[in-house]
Amino acid sequence: MKTLLKGGRVVDPSQDLDAVCDVLLEDGRVAVVGAAAQAGGAEVIDAKGLVVCPGLIDMHVHLREPGREDEETIESGTRAAVAGGFTAVASMPNTEPPIEGDEGVKFVLAKAHEAGLARVYPIAAVTQGLKGELLAEIGSAVRAGAAGVSDDGKPVENSALMRRALEYSRMLGVPVISHSEDAALSGKGVMNEGPVSTLLGLKGIPDESEEIAVARDIALARLASGRLHIAHASTARALELVLSAKQLGLKVTCEVTPHHFTLTDEAVKEYGTNTKMKPPLRSERDLCALRNALRTGAVDAIASDHAPHSAEEKDQEYDVAPFGIVGLETSLGLALTELYRKRILSLVDLVRLMSTNPAAILGTGGGSLKPGKPADVTLFDPEKEWTVDPSRFYSKSRNTPFSGWQLKGKAVSVIVDGRVLMRDGEMIGEQGETS
């Protein structure tokens, strides 16, 4: 089976490529990038005016299955991923029960295979039952296909245990992904601590809650010679800590979310619970620091922290509503509108942060259109203007603060493993029955 992507602007950081040319996919692999003369019999997709890039990877999502299938399933979440332009997602293990060891990982992979949509790279629990007490069977989890380990949703509070996780995972070649937070310092906080929390009378979560934990995790990564990935970095000083760790040669990477580079805690002012997430929306100063870090290459990845919650649970008092917002279907649009449009990232850098780097951090392959690589490709229209309408989300949940936002830039076609799952903005097939 051959597919020819004709005449698009091919952007591939892995080969320093940004040029108008053809891409030929054959038998689930990239065959040719350039002039594709031998394309007889290929299905042709006209890519004129579109960006053709290695499939986007969202390295931080919550798919809620098992346990909260009313909020999201692996199928609905991976369909939302495709709709948002992603060919793969890394799923966090804080489900009910948590994804742990080989059994948990096999469950996720089987469900993802059944769905036949975006690839799923399972992240397995670091500690047994996410309780932060004993090391989980992370070796078995990685052998079964886990791409990383994390207790995301909460930190591994015990420093000795975090050290062991960072040491032990060295032989497995996967990162420990840290939700870096000092839980006692966060306390019962529900938003960023500062003038706005004072104004609203809501309990605050200080920047330092994140920074203390990031500093500790970096120290432990040094001690353990481990691979640390900081999830959802949100403060200026957290990014400075990561940058200085990199300059020391430590194996530390970090991601930022679209909501943290787009919104500040000013957005909380109407008590809308779709502004409640962890880490919380920070100050203008932090937002500027995030954008600056993105510009200077200090950030490794953009990830959505897609966290579906039911309408009932979000439709409550601010104190009571759960933390988290969905992001799979707005992530690319926000990155293009807020970073590319505003000249913070070039398209090459944007694709690097949303594809090439996540693939490298997780060691999953992909993230490249070099011949021989998996035929995972995203085609997006950087000029397409659209309005965020949560009622049209493929995700089962609608908890976004971006409802009604005008964005510029949207995924048009998505190809996973050579199979066209979305074409010209239309999802193809149901229940994995794709051609």
Add this chain to the structure above:
Amino acid sequence: MKFERTDLLGLEDLSRQEIEFILTTAESFVEISERPIKKVPMMRGMTVVNLFFEPSTRTRTSFELAEKRLSADTVNISASTSATVKGETLKDTAKNLEAMSIDVLVVRHSASGAPHYLASVLGCPVVNAGDGAHEHPTQALLDLFTIKRRLGRFDGLKLGIVGDILHSRVARSNIWGFTKLGAKVTVCGPPTLIPPGTETLGAEVSYDLDALLPSLDVLMLLRIQTERLSQCFFPSLREYADFFGVTGERMKRAKKDIVVMHPGPLNRGVEITPDVADGPQSVILEQVKYGLAVRMAVLYLLGGGELTGENAA
């Protein structure tokens, strides 16, 4: 002037003119409570529900009496008897009340923003009777009214609010109210109980009561809750009283005609000693008295009162 608001959620978003209009309207309600028959028919046939998710004696009683003196039918629901203990959401509880055709909902809730949330889902007027650490607008209005009666002016007045500012909705509402009317506000307490960015609300910050006291025209004390001890906000009540308790001795530093306020309930011997609480400078009971008039005015205005402030009563 007609009061255009459908809810009273806080003083932050009220204009100086709106606050002054409420205070003017309240003037005409004071006298009603001094009559032998303390009742006017302004809200006859209307139903007001007092939905309290936190314990309250003073505020709830004040609202209830205000409603009764306006001839409204009142229902009190306290958290212990409400359906929320059965797992019902706040929205469902409020929607059920609304389905019984209530005319005004008065709500107190421990979650900041809860009255705003209810106002967004209900059609009837909502009065915030205190939400979390956010606002307590009728308390600030009665404090303003008390000072208006006592001193007759706000411009250039200096107000000191002393105590637990961090957890205080009374402090926040009073900062908005007093600064909008032209007074200067300084908050004072240990740094652990002063929230970050207090200056952005328009108040100055002091940690030294003795240095602050001589400059004040009005001293407002806040209740120190003993549960803050276990959260390490300060080491002991004894030390708190030593640093921030207002005693007769300490009051010698103050202006002779200083006005001393306290929203109650008092911790005698902690933030205030009895000689000050019961002394000539104290207006603590006037605050309570005027609370009724102010709440009558608010209910009357939100309940659709169309008379002007001058002839309201």
